[in-house]
Amino acid sequence: MGTSNISVNHDCIVAFSGGVESTALLCHVVEQGMNPLVIHVEVGMGWRQQSECADIIASNLDVDLRYIEYVNEHPLTNKQKLLDHYFDLGINPPFFFTWCNIMQIVNINNPHIHKIYYGFNNGIDKHTDWVDDHFRSIERVLGALNIPTKMSAPLGHMTKKEQWDSIPEHLQKYVHSCVHSSKRACGKCSKCTEFLHMSENK
Numbered sequence: 001m002g003t004s005n006i007s008v009n010h011d012c013i014v015a016f017s018g019g020v021e022s023t024a025l026l027c028h029v030v031e032q033g034m035n036p037l038v039i040h041v042e043v044g045m046g047w048r049q050q051s052e053c054a055d056i057i058a059s060n061l062d063v064d065l066r067y068i069e070y071v072n073e074h075p076l077t078n079k080q081k082l083l084d085h086y087f088d089l090g091i092n093p094p095f096f097f098t099w100c101n102i103m104q105i106v107n108i109n110n111p112h113i114h115k116i117y118y119g120f121n122n123g124i125d126k127h128t129d130w131v132d133d134h135f136r137s138i139e140r141v142l143g144a145l146n147i148p149t150k151m152s153a154p155l156g157h158m159t160k161k162e163q164w165d166s167i168p169e170h171l172q173k174y175v176h177s178c179v180h181s182s183k184r185a186c187g188k189c190s191k192c193t194e195f196l197h198m199s200e201n202k
Contacts, residue, residue: 010037010064012115015103017041018054021119023175024163025155029117030061037113038065039106041099053176060171068102097134103151104138111147120153121160 014029014036016022029036040054051067058065103116135151142149155163167175 010035010110010113012036012117013103013106013110013113014038015041015099015116015118016054016058016065017119018050018057018174018176019119020160020164020167020175021121021155023057023119023171024158024166025117025119025153026057026061026063027167027171028155030063036063036117037106037110038063039103040065040067041102042067042069050176053174056174057171060174068106070098070102096131100134100138100151104142107142107147107149108145111145114147114149116149116151118151118153119163120156121163122157123159123161 011034012029014022014026016026016038017040026036026038038058040051042051055065103118107113107116139149139151155166158166164172164175
């Protein structure tokens with residue numbers, strides 16, 4: 001989808017997956033009376049069910065949700081070596097860089113917006129130096145274009161469980177984090193494990 005001239009009324013960009021943190025964030029932003037430009041990146045890989053849940057949540061909150069389809073088959077990448085490399089580091093292949101750069105492009109095409117919000121929790125998630133460095137580098141590039149944007153996680157001081165509890169009950173049933181294609185949570189992937197850990201630590 002195109003991002004130019006979407007609206008002159010939005011006052012922030014929200015990266016929205018439809019998982020716990022981004023849903024709690026979106027609810028918070030709406031409660032604060034802000035008018036977010038909500039961006040959901042469709043990456044394939046069996047995550048289409050998240051897009052369906054994101055659509056329902058956004059409709060309930062009456063916000064402007066836009067989809068960006070990003071499908072990269074990595075034609076120049078040995079997929080097994082890619083997976084092995086990040087497995088050895090104990091992390092999933094970092095889609096982080098992709099969504100950061102997409103939010104930056106959206107902001108470049110909407111220079112009146114000066115806030116990019118993302119979901120983060122104070123517990124399971126970890127903010128490493130390289131994550132912060134990447135955020136600051138994006139801010140510097142935008143600043144050089146006279147777009148003084150700040151990337152931040154307004155609910156980053158809260159645990160995953162606290163953020164879950166902040167989501168209205170009628171929306172909780174639509175929150176979806178499982179990375180597999182089934183409508184039902186697999187109970188085994190990293191996101192399901194996070195959710196189980198959250199539930200066990202009430």
